[in-house]
Amino acid sequence: MSSRTTFIEPFRAPLPDRFDVSDVTSEGAAWLASAGTHPQGTLALWARRPTLPVVLPCGTAFDVVSAPAVFGRRMLDRLWDEGPGSGPVATHRGRMLLFTAPGTAGRLPPLLDREDRGAPA
Structure with missing residues (x-):
């Protein structure tokens, strides 16, 4: 430094x-x-x-969802396909941080399940 x-x-x-x-x-x-x-x-x-x-603080105006960068990009694409639901994006140490509408994390379990099984999102 x-x-x-x-x-x-x-x-x-x-x-x-x-x-x-x-x-x-x-x-x-x-x-x-x-x-x-x-x-x-x-x-x-x-x-x-x-x-x-x-x-x-998270949970009032926005939530932040942290995901591995590659999967985070897929989540971002999916959220935008469903309509605006994600705002700014930041990256940190190989992860993507998605600033989303409060409650968006509740929409993600189906995406996470598909990712775990290796199915396309």
């Missing part, structure tokens, strides 16, 4: 020197911020420091 490495406390996870937030729309930021207890404060914070990470 470089001497310029920044860390997220308390996890001490290294952050990249720069985040690209150019694709984040004001509607997308408002949706994410709405999950927290003080959405206006979160939006004001992001207006001053757009790359600052914040911790937001």
Whole structure:
């Protein structure tokens, strides 16, 4: 790690020197911020420091489903085939993190069953 490495406390996870937030729309930021207890404060914070990470609870405005990257891509395709049901996607250590509507995880057991059996999704 470089001497310029920044860390997220308390996890001490290294952050990249720069985040690209150019694709984040004001509607997308408002949706994410709405999950927290003080959405206006979160939006004001992001207006001053757009790359600052914040911790937001899952289960109100969105859920996050974590899956192996290849299977995550198949789940994302399937969710979109059924209608909009997944928003932003992140990848981390070979996994895909799907930001979904609350309750989406309940739709996934049939997909998981098919994946376990090796059947096409």
